[in-house]
Amino acid sequence: MSDSSATVRTGGSASGQREATASADEGTATELGPRERILQAALELFVEQGYFNTNVPDISKRSRCSVGSIYHHFLNKEEIAAQLYRDGILRFREALSESIDPEEDPEKTIRSIVIAFMRFAEEHHLLSRYLWLARHNEFLSDRVRRPTTVGFDELGRRLTKVIKKAVRGGDIPPVKAEVFWSIVFGIPLSYVRDWLDGYTTGSPSGVSASIASACWAGLQGLRN
Template identity: 30%
Template structure:
């Protein structure tokens, strides 16, 4: 009998293989309908190697959740460091989320739609995670510089990014009439109009951003 080539995977490569497989199965079948044996069988690795790296299914789910949030936060941090003003940052964040939903829909679905606290009861709500705090930081800085209206930060953050998140969910559910990228420019404009400080005395450190649409 020919040995499964995946059996030779070890170390960091094995960890990534198991995390990718868990993401696929959790996204498709749900956490509670997926067993460690399902993951072992799909990944083609030994059950002992999974327990060695992760301990149990809950620990594996937490490792996956943390990994996905770290990757998402890294992308948002890059936007915040690259763009000089609030308008450019808001547009960049929305564009990043659009690209993520198009390029890796399983990850976006798991982050946005999985009921994490049902199987990770000690984790804070996803809206309190670092990526969402990064988006809040963008809003706080915009209010501080006068680029945004001086309204409550949760209200401004919801107005800026809540519509985007809802649009991503519609995309993931396959109910949008056009490709997601078609809505990028109008989503960016609508989000900015909802929060921008149009007062004649407002400090405006940015010009209208022209973030390109992600490729379809």
């Protein structure tokens, strides 16, 4: 299997990468315990050089944890990668869930969700690169769950209420959950991926209002 297909493309400048690494998303080695340092080091290495080009000694050196300590916390490298992915999904979905106010009107709610999506990508740059650019199904043996899949967690429950309220109030036409999610998450995800890959220059926060408007317009377009 070629490693290039599982490498997260870095894009952007070296200073941008350092900036992302030093953000609140990661913390510093002195602030983190061994398990967290291992996960942080693995995240950095998987993004910088790819999963298949990273070995346990690399993670040991970057995390300043012994190889024995790594195997004490994790069965193998794949388990580290899987834990990073699960943690990333949880943080992403929690951020979106927290942006939802069930009492707000549907349009404002949709806009808040999209803006939260874009903000997360910018504030958690390194983690977002791992979530959105790595091809996890090439190195994770378990079925890979997409971060934006329709789910039964708090985000899924809140969004279900939003959809039902919007449909009952005539704010959007009847729509299947899969279609709703494809519009509300597909449009911002396309921009975020291009930005993470270095193809767009405008920051997600700088275009989030426009992207949110496009998502709302997309839902309205289902009336035709």
